[in-house]
Amino acid sequence: RSMSTTARKSLTIGLIPADGIGREVIPAAKQAILALGSDLPKTEFVELLAGFEYFKRTGTALPEETVEILKYDCDCALFGAVSSPSKKVVGYSSPIVALRKELDLYANIRPVISVAPTPDEKPSVDLVVVRENTECLYIKQEELTIGPNGKEARATRLITERASRRIGQIAFELASKRPRKHLTVIHKSNVLSVTDGLFRETVCAVPLLPEVNGRYNDVTVMEQLVDSAVYRLFREPQIFDVMVAPNLYGDIISDAAAALVGSLGLVPSINAGHDFVMGEPVHGSAPDIAGQSIANPLASIRSAALMLRHLGYNKGAGRLDIAVDQVIREDQVLTPDLGGKSKTEEVVEAVLKKI
Amino acid sequence: RSMSTTARKSLTIGLIPADGIGREVIPAAKQAILALGSDLPKTEFVELLAGFEYFKRTGTALPEETVEILKYDCDCALFGAVSSPSKKVVGYSSPIVALRKELDLYANIRPVISVAPTPDEKPSVDLVVVRENTECLYIKQEELTIGPNGKEARATRLITERASRRIGQIAFELASKRPRKHLTVIHKSNVLSVTDGLFRETVCAVPLLPEVNGRYNDVTVMEQLVDSAVYRLFREPQIFDVMVAPNLYGDIISDAAAALVGSLGLVPSINAGHDFVMGEPVHGSAPDIAGQSIANPLASIRSAALMLRHLGYNKGAGRLDIAVDQVIREDQVLTPDLGGKSKTEEVVEAVLKKI
Numbered sequence: 001r002s003m004s005t006t007a008r009k010s011l012t013i014g015l016i017p018a019d020g021i022g023r024e025v026i027p028a029a030k031q032a033i034l035a036l037g038s039d040l041p042k043t044e045f046v047e048l049l050a051g052f053e054y055f056k057r058t059g060t061a062l063p064e065e066t067v068e069i070l071k072y073d074c075d076c077a078l079f080g081a082v083s084s085p086s087k088k089v090v091g092y093s094s095p096i097v098a099l100r101k102e103l104d105l106y107a108n109i110r111p112v113i114s115v116a117p118t119p120d121e122k123p124s125v126d127l128v129v130v131r132e133n134t135e136c137l138y139i140k141q142e143e144l145t146i147g148p149n150g151k152e153a154r155a156t157r158l159i160t161e162r163a164s165r166r167i168g169q170i171a172f173e174l175a176s177k178r179p180r181k182h183l184t185v186i187h188k189s190n191v192l193s194v195t196d197g198l199f200r201e202t203v204c205a206v207p208l209l210p211e212v213n214g215r216y217n218d219v220t221v222m223e224q225l226v227d228s229a230v231y232r233l234f235r236e237p238q239i240f241d242v243m244v245a246p247n248l249y250g251d252i253i254s255d256a257a258a259a260l261v262g263s264l265g266l267v268p269s270i271n272a273g274h275d276f277v278m279g280e281p282v283h284g285s286a287p288d289i290a291g292q293s294i295a296n297p298l299a300s301i302r303s304a305a306l307m308l309r310h311l312g313y314n315k316g317a318g319r320l321d322i323a324v325d326q327v328i329r330e331d332q333v334l335t336p337d338l339g340g341k342s343k344t345e346e347v348v349e350a351v352l353k354k355i
Numbered sequence: 356r357s358m359s360t361t362a363r364k365s366l367t368i369g370l371i372p373a374d375g376i377g378r379e380v381i382p383a384a385k386q387a388i389l390a391l392g393s394d395l396p397k398t399e400f401v402e403l404l405a406g407f408e409y410f411k412r413t414g415t416a417l418p419e420e421t422v423e424i425l426k427y428d429c430d431c432a433l434f435g436a437v438s439s440p441s442k443k444v445v446g447y448s449s450p451i452v453a454l455r456k457e458l459d460l461y462a463n464i465r466p467v468i469s470v471a472p473t474p475d476e477k478p479s480v481d482l483v484v485v486r487e488n489t490e491c492l493y494i495k496q497e498e499l500t501i502g503p504n505g506k507e508a509r510a511t512r513l514i515t516e517r518a519s520r521r522i523g524q525i526a527f528e529l530a531s532k533r534p535r536k537h538l539t540v541i542h543k544s545n546v547l548s549v550t551d552g553l554f555r556e557t558v559c560a561v562p563l564l565p566e567v568n569g570r571y572n573d574v575t576v577m578e579q580l581v582d583s584a585v586y587r588l589f590r591e592p593q594i595f596d597v598m599v600a601p602n603l604y605g606d607i608i609s610d611a612a613a614a615l616v617g618s619l620g621l622v623p624s625i626n627a628g629h630d631f632v633m634g635e636p637v638h639g640s641a642p643d644i645a646g647q648s649i650a651n652p653l654a655s656i657r658s659a660a661l662m663l664r665h666l667g668y669n670k671g672a673g674r675l676d677i678a679v680d681q682v683i684r685e686d687q688v689l690t691p692d693l694g695g696k697s698k699t700e701e702v703v704e705a706v707l708k709k710i
């Protein structure tokens with residue numbers, strides 16, 4: 001497998017709808033990709049299993065086969081969403097967290113951009129959350145003991161220099177290519193002086209790495225404690241350009257940012273590693289609306305665009321993005337989360353017409 | 356020392372302004388308390404030292420004397436705000452985190468309420484964050500090791516049944532006394548099934564405790580993952596009434612909620628334990644505006660009111676709250692964070708006139 005487009009004669013995309021509305025929005029993204037025709041090489045899709053529903057049937061949330069096929073047969077993948085058990089379920093572990101780890105998809109990149117009224121105007125919110133995707137509390141090292149006053153549970157939060165450096169490099173690279181060249185490092189080092197201290201110090205030192213060769217000297221760096229970052233996101237989102245954060249803060253901050261642009265149903269992401277990329281809408285499985293055909297497919301279509309751009313298919317990615325923006329601007333065919341009355345399939349049709 | 360008002364012939368209040376605007380807003384709160392006259396018993400104030408500035412001068416952020424005087428001489432206290440070092444500083448540890456722990460102030464209660472245009476209207480945001488205040492990542496058990504790929508830092512996140520139960524009890528008690536009787540339990544048990552699983556399960560089981568005696572049967576309980584809680588806070592804040600959360604999520608959520616009501620400069624809190632209470636504005640030390648006499652004193656005055664109400668001085672507390680609400684409603688004398696042009700002292704004067 002190669003990450004360069006020219007070497008690729010065909011493109012194999014794994015589809016993992018998983019739970020709830022994941023099963024409605026991933027087929028939508030597939031349709032949008034198919035509409036790109038000759039902008040992509042011969043494209044094949046492989047449907048793969050995972051999720052909480054699958055766990056309930058089989059006792060495993062992420063079958064080995066899914067991981068193997070992704071690793072050895074696919075060039076990239078799209079993941080839908082996964083439901084959370086409403087009670088503690090023995091043996092269950094989130095398949096998305098496992099996939100990020102198994103495939104070493106260490107960078108979770110989440111652009112949050114409002115659609116301006118016309119293509120020439122500037123969006124009022126235009127930021128990217130770069131979230132470390134493999135460690136922090138997500139390593140799931142937890143233990144339960146019984147002390148004199150009852151149960152005691154402990155979790156380990158891991159922050160390494162290596163993971164902080166590589167996510168810092170992604171963030172600086174991204175910031176250096178954007179017009180504003182601004183990076184905010186999110187942490188809580190006033191409390192977590194060792195773990196967040198290491199994250200902060202490692203990320204801030206990225207521009208000094210020898211291999212960087214001064215390339216990031218024009219990136220302005222700001223730091224922000226996670227609590228006040230959330231506050232400022234709501235009060236003055238325009239101050240943010242690229243935000244880089246450890247895993248859990250990144251999770252929270254990207255949901256906060258999504259609230260600024262009207263709906264989680266609009267916000268895409270990719271989980272990117274050295275040799276694999278997986279698109280994923282930021283929204284969840286939304287059990288309350290699943291099965292009603294009113295899920296917003298736009299975050300998934302945008303995730304497909306992000307994934308394709310990451311693989312070098314800029315033209316196809318651009319066509320998807322422009323089509324989505326046009327549909328939002330026209331404000332005619334939108335799902336209920338955006339105040340519209342349309343069904344998922346109608347929104348997909350509207351997008352397909354613009355592609 | 357006793358927590359019942361009737362037993363108290365005098366009231367001794369510790370004042371710990373600490374850093375930055377803490378030094379401007381704590382004196383303001385003192386003036387407001389003094390204005391209550393005979394609604395309080397004979398009141399004395401004790402000025403106490405702590406903070407990052409103090410650390411820089413002396414090498415300790417929280418002198419033992421401060422803790423001793425609080426423990427043995429004071430009935431309650433007001434804490435200002437503490438600055439965070441902009442670089443890692445060896446030996447420094449946040450005095451507010453230490454105080455919460457030393458005095459076992461296990462409940463951090465943060466009401467976030469918008470001021471309605473008239474006293475008869477309902478506020479559009481009216482919620483209380485009940486934040487566990489002694490454990491989670493705030494236990495500051497961190498270690499740094501060197502592995503094959505460089506530095507590795509680990510922090511322990513502790514969640515105990517005991518602390519989860521007592522914060523759950525506070526939250527249910529509060530919810531049961533409010534008109535909507537609604538409680539949202541915040542966690543991230545889809546990732547942290549053991550620690551957040553314990554928090555969730557313990558809090559949700561509070562109504563079943565024998566001593567509760569069915570008292571909370573009419574409280575409606577909802578659960579919300581922390582990331583989507585932040586999202587929903589911004590999209591539909593009116594769905595929340597009381598929110599209970601482990602320490603770090605509570606920290607983030609209360610800042611998020613503060614953004615909804617116009618300014619962090621409005622949001623008060625108390626840190627409450629079995630036999631001590633400490634008021635504290637939710638805002639930070641705001642080094643960017645410190646020393647300019649434009650800090651908003653209202654969060655501190657409201658924190659004084661919360662503290663007094665907790666001690667049973669409902670009349671005095673009510674007078675402070677009504678005075679603050681009137682000043683906000685009149686929209687004439689407000690600090691710049693609220694779009695006004697007034698100085699701290701002018702806002703204090705305006706409040707004093709209404710008391």
Ligand SMILES: CC(C)[C@H](C(=O)O)[C@@H](O)C(=O)O
Nearest residue numbers: 082094096097251545546582
């Ligand atoms: C489903 C959950 C495990 C996941 C996360 O916390 O990473 C989700 O919230 C996300 O943001 O992708």
Ligand SMILES: CC(C)[C@H](C(=O)O)[C@@H](O)C(=O)O
Nearest residue numbers: 190191227437449451452606
């Ligand atoms: C200053 C800091 C240690 C503190 C916290 O994280 O608890 C502050 O953000 C707060 O909310 O009181």
